[in-house]
Amino acid sequence: MHILLISPYHGGSHQAWAEGYRRYSAHMVELLALPAHFWKWRMHGGAVTLARRWLAAGAGPLPDLLLATDLLDLTTFLALTRQQTADIPAAVYMHENQLTYPLPDDPTTGPMRRQLGERDRHYAFINYASMLAATRVFFNSHYHLTTFFDALTPFLRHYPEYNELDTVELLRGKSEVLPVGIDLRRLGAEPPNLEPAAPPLILWNQRLEYDKNPEQFIRVLNELAAEGIAFRIALCGERFGAPSQAWQEGVTALGARVIYDGYANDETYRRLLWEATLTFSTAHHEYFGISILEAIAAHTLPLLPNRLSYPEIIPPDFHAHCLYRSRDHLMARLRWALSRPAEAGAIARRLAAATAGYDWVALAPTYDQKLVAIVEGARPE
Structure with a gap:
């Protein structure tokens, strides 16, 4: 089967997903893409x-x-x-959406600064209309699917008439969850004779953007440092623009504890993943969690809020170890993990097996089957 995969913002997780599926699919996957710049213009033009x-x-x-x-x-x-395409079925993969993506606290920053923090409904409508035009819609998590449809009816009710509320159930009927595939092979195998270094290493491998709440992350680290707790920190997530002043001041205050500060290339990233004892998230927003799953695959213990997509990607048997309910609970879990890195590492090694189901080796055949079913269902009797 010949698939035309259309990726107008071809970078980051979108690029990794598209190229990962092309690499591992049994089908012929042709990419039609544009560079990952100016996301609003990509949605328009x-x-x-x-x-x-x-x-x-x-x-x-x-x-x-x-x-x-x-x-x-x-x-x-x-x-x-x-x-050319009148008789060709189409599927949409929802990495994110513009209806429930969170807005920054500061209305003068972030993607909606020209609207002074108010959501531009036009981009959400593009998502909605694209889903209507598609034969099938895939969401990367149950959390993402649920929150989108919870918000869709109020969104349509905003309009004065003919607001097409019946289409909500129509879209639900052709939507399902299909997790993101991850190329775990690029992370390599655990290095032989990897000795846990002292002090333990904390890893930040998420995007350095407002929705990941990086200022809270740095405040937590500074609080741990003020308590005299021994740790090192590697800050290697992707960056878009200059970090905030609060982030920069927090990093400076950590001093020599910071062993890496910048976007890491593949070789450095692999080394930091395998060396890290733990990672934690203070995110306001997460539809899936690729960076967290990559860390888990490399035997890094995650400490995550008990919300968003995290309860979905962490197996229930590990919720008590990995999910926190409050800031105080996070601080307690961090103190425990940093004071008992061997115990934290043992949990992380057991948890790592859960990432196998997200590997493209396992997921690509599922993608292939679901996409074949779309094509076969669109053929005339």
């Missing part, structure tokens, strides 16, 4: 540019299926290519 490029490429067999990410305006792409 990406469909036009990619449609024109695809049409200009000319002759060749048509794909059996279109697979688009949530940042594509699928309705525009289909309209501009209607002579």
Whole structure:
């Protein structure tokens, strides 16, 4: 089967997902992509540019299926290519959505600063219309699917008339959860004779953006340091723009405890993953959690809020070890893990087995089967 995978914002987790599926799928997966810049413009104009490029490429067999990410305006792409794609089914993969993505506390910063912190409903409507145009919709987690549909009815009720409330159940009926595949092979195997260094290493491998609440993360570290608790810290997550002043001041205050500060290349990232004792999250937002699962695969203990997608990606048997209920609970778990790194490591090694189901080796056949079913269901009797 020939799949045209359309990725207008081809970077970060979107790129890793698309290229991972192409690498491990049994099907022919053709990528049609644009660089990961100017996400708003990608949602507006990406469909036009990619449609024109695809049409200009000319002759060749048509794909059996279109697979688009949530940042594509699928309705525009289909309209501009209607002579070629009228009979081709389409699926949308929802990495995120613009209806429930959290807004920053400071209305002058972040993606909606021009609206002074108010959500621009147009981008949410692009997601909604693309889902209507799709044959099938996939969400990366149950948490993501549930929160989107909880917000969709109030969103449509905002409009004055003909607000199409009946489409909510229609969309629910063609939506399902399909987790993100992760290429765990790129993390390598546990290095031989890896000796736990003292003091223990804490890892930050999440995006350094407001939705991950990095200022709270740094405040927690500074509080631990003030208590005299021994630890080192590696700050290696992807960055977009300059960190906040609060983050920079917090990092400076940690001094020599910081052994790495910047976006890590693959080799450095692998080394830090395997060396780390633990990672923790203070995020306001998480639809899935690729970076957390990568850390878990490398035997790093995660300490995560008992909300968002985290209870879903952590097996129930490990909830008591890994999920915290409050800031005080987080501090207690951190003190325990840092004072007993061998015990924390033993739990992390047992937990690591849970990531196998997210490996592309395991998930790609599931993707293949579900996408074949879409194509077969669209064929005329």
